[in-house]
Amino acid sequence: MKELDAIIKKYEGKPGRLLCIIEDAQKIEPRKYLERDVLEYIARKTRTSVSKIYNIITFYAFFNLFPQGEHSIVVCRGTACHTRGSKDIQDFLLRYFGFGDGVEGQQASLTTKDNKFTLKTVACFGQCALAPVVEIDGKIYSRMTQEKLKAIIKGMDNKKKKK
């Protein structure tokens, strides 16, 4: 909680500080998610009701309520990417990781049982000219295809095994 105190202090008196605090709190957590205790701590320190905090973190897709996998794969489901086949890419990933198909919209993020990969969607990255776009571990990959994806994921898996 010391780290949290530092974060909260950093933004003291700044307007809109709550979002910054929650964002930083998620960053310092190795598995990139927000635990109940952490949220209650922030609520107490910032005199914000827990219902309000829950309102905020469930609004933004960026915030996670569950532990995230080592690697994150975010498929853009914006209009441009959709017309260039992002639905197929998403369905491919759902099948590849064994999540079954057609779960779009029900759950914001899905994590594999071995905690290696977390699959998410986003409304738009603003990279429409490069559609379809997929973000993997913070890096944007453009004109994505199933073959390219397969290669990247395999690469990540192998790298792990070599270590």
Next chain:
Amino acid sequence: MSDIKISVKIDGKDYVFSGPQTILEACKSASIEIPALCFMEGLNKEAACSICVVEVKGARTLIRSCVTNITDKMEIYTHTQRVREARRVNLELLLAGHPKDCLACGRNETCELRKMAADMGIREVRFPKVQKTEHQIDRTSVSIVRDPNKCILCGRCVSMCSSVQGVEAIAFTGRGKNSKVSTFFEEGLANSVCVNCGQCAAVCPTGAIVEQNAVDDVWKALSDPGKFVVVEVAPAVRAALGEEFQMPAGSLVTAKLAEALKKVGFYKVFDTQFTADLTIMEEGHELISRIKNKGTLPMITSCSPGWVKFAEHFFPGIIPNISTCKSPQQMFGAVAKSYYAKKFNIDPRKIVVVSIMPCTAKKFEARRPEMRSAFDYWQEEMKLSEKEAFYDVDHVLTTREAARMIKEAGIDFVSLKGGDFDEPLGISTGAAVIFGATGGVMEAALRTAYEVLTGKELEKLDFMDLRGLEGIKVCDVEISGSVLKVAVANSLKNARKLLEEVQEGRSPYAFIEIMTCPGGCIGGGGQPHALDNTVKKMRMEAIYREDHGKKLRKSHQNPAVTALYKEFLGEPLGELSHHLLHTSYSERRETSYGKR
């Protein structure tokens, strides 16, 4: 500001309005009712439903009248083809996602969404249902059920819970089509700071928030020949129940109610007002004793269970200030299953106490684990095992549920001639009636405290300073040369102001009354649905009318209460009173900011 004149044309007719106001308000004063689902005067300006749109000359788009102020020379059109078509589309979009099981819905007669569909003549919904997943229904609370599937996301409940009550148990969660109103981590109302006031249910336009239904339990008890099912009725019920039978607001239905409940099949029809008088005897003496013995002051009333839970969550430090008196509902249960059982030689295990309350928090209060004083009273004497433990109050019905039972029993309520409450627990004074309005408990307490302290008769019984819908009311009462400062608050946001003073040790008052709901019990979360303050005022007037019509208007004059002390309790604050009529409170772990 308000003397600025604004000329506006509405539907081709010229109007002049004074001061800034919204298009919706201006139209209302010009007798043009603009339909709106999310808007609520003084509470909600979410501009979420898009039903209240109007056409304004020169504006590119349709304008939401609830959030747009009139400007000079504005030309407004309230029901052009474009406006009506837009409203219809917006309503159909809401209906598309709404369940169609109106026949089996708790609000099927009072639903604003259903009424609007009827008013607009909707015969077909052109849009398919998009939301395919069912939201889980929150049944955790003993008072309130929330069904997000029926929610139209108008935001009234969220505004009520935060800006009027300052509780913030619920908030919007999720986004887009996954939006809903929920609690922290979806843990349900029972695991939140919810105080069960039911004001969310009172303002909900649909059946998304309703009370936990106890009607079936009561019918079941009534059909058991081995039980003596007695009923107690809270004061505020008689000033509002008539509305459920299309009687005008402010109708007093005391006698009809007594007769109807007899016809429904209750063994005895008693009155919570009897124990309201008893409460005044105990609470009045508690106040006197605190003043004389330099006890904790200010003393704060404890009749309103929403407020009591609020204190346990938010102001645990002032628990010693809260009167230890149980509420009239709970005193009734304890007295019925001890004194009454003994006097009429009835096995207390066979007595079923049903209460009819304007309140949803009373359902919670009746289930507080400590509310089994009558069982404790009998346990040794009757050699009862823990397994046989019974609550003092078995079932709590809201005013709305009571109306449903009367309807189900086929009773033509409006044409009833009227009957009397049964003796002895049905006898009450005017002081007990006014418990139903904010300021009433204080006024009733002052009537008795004055006479007990001075030994003289109080000439002016009406404390006008303590009446009305004002959020906080104060009054200085002169008693034998010294001044007693008192304050009254209704709604928890107002209460919070007085409580912060108490917490910081700078409260100038000796006695404070707090009612959870706006207007007091007449505006309770279990009352007939009425969004308008004029309805509350009329119920309030009815309460004071009833008080005026009573021969006895001071609690200490209640002959049945006097008999209860003589035959059973001894004296106020005595040993038996302590066991049966007083209680204690404890700090709760949940706060607005998570667990303590």
